[in-house]
Amino acid sequence: DAGVIQSPRHEVTEMGQEVTLRCKPISGHNSLFWYRQTMMRGLELLIYFNNNVPIDDSGMPEDRFSAKMPNASFSTLKIQPSEPRDSAVYFCASTFGRGFTDTQYFGPGTRLTVL
Amino acid sequence: DAKTTQPPSMDCAEGRAANLPCNHSTISGNEYVYWYRQIHSQGPQYIIHGLKNNETNEMASLIITEDRKSSTLILPHATLRDTAVYYCIVRVGSGGSNYKLTFGKGTLLTVNP
Numbered sequence: 001d002a003g004v005i006q007s008p009r010h011e012v013t014e015m016g017q018e019v020t021l022r023c024k025p026i027s028g029h030n031s032l033f034w035y036r037q038t039m040m041r042g043l044e045l046l047i048y049f050n051n052n053v054p055i056d057d058s059g060m061p062e063d064r065f066s067a068k069m070p071n072a073s074f075s076t077l078k079i080q081p082s083e084p085r086d087s088a089v090y091f092c093a094s095t096f097g098r099g100f101t102d103t104q105y106f107g108p109g110t111r112l113t114v115l
Numbered sequence: 116d117a118k119t120t121q122p123p124s125m126d127c128a129e130g131r132a133a134n135l136p137c138n139h140s141t142i143s144g145n146e147y148v149y150w151y152r153q154i155h156s157q158g159p160q161y162i163i164h165g166l167k168n169n170e171t172n173e174m175a176s177l178i179i180t181e182d183r184k185s186s187t188l189i190l191p192h193a194t195l196r197d198t199a200v201y202y203c204i205v206r207v208g209s210g211g212s213n214y215k216l217t218f219g220k221g222t223l224l225t226v227n228p
C-alpha cells in the first residue's frame with residue numbers, strides 16, 4: 001500500500017516566485033496535516049484538515065501561505081511570494097479519524113530552498 | 116500538552132538494547148505517551164504509544180512508570196538502521212486540540228558497529 005506521496009521532493013526557487021507543494025494522503029484517511037521543519041524551530045504544524053475542511057490554520061506563518069484540499073486525495077500548500085526564510089523541509093501527514101489515539105503517517109517531505 | 120524532557124543524544128552498540136528515557140512529570144491522567152522517530156532525510160515515523168500499561172509491538176517496547184511521570188522506549192536489538200532522532204510526545208486525550216503532535220528536540224540515537 002502506498003504511503004503519503006509528496007511532490008516535488010526538492011524545489012529550488014528564487015525569492016518572489018510562487019511555490020506549490022503537493023500531497024496525496026493515504027487512501028481512506030480523512031485527516032491531513034502540513035508541517036514545516038527547520039533547524040531553528042524544529043517540526044511545526046502549519047495546518048490541519050479533517051474531511052477536506054481546514055480545522056486549524058493557526059500555524060500558518062502569514063498570508064503568503066495558503067493551503068487547499070479540493071478532495072480527499074489531494075492537497076496543496078502554496079507560498080506566494082516566497083522568501084529565503086521559507087527555506088525548510090515541508091512534510092505532509094495523514095491519518096484516519098480525529099480521535100486522540102490516531103497515529104499520523106508522514107510523507108518523505110519536500111525540501112524547499114528559496115534563493 | 117505536557118512538556119517532555121529527553122537527553123539530546125545517546126550512543127548504543129549494534130545488537131544491544133537501546134533504552135531511551137523521557138520525563139513528563141506534568142502529564143495529566145488522560146494524556147498518552149507517543150514515540151516517533153525520524154531517520155535522516157525522512158519523515159517522522161510512528162513507533163508506539165501507551166497510557167499507563169507497558170506496551171510492546173514489533174518495533175519496540177514502552178515502559179511507563181507507575182506514577183506516569185517518566186517512560187522508557189526500548190529497542191531490544193538495535194541495528195545501524197535505528198540511528199535516528201527519537202521524539203517523546205505527550206498528547207491530550209480530549210478537547211479541540213487532540214490532533215496535535217508537538218515535537219520537541221528529541222534524542223539523537225547513534226547505533227555504532
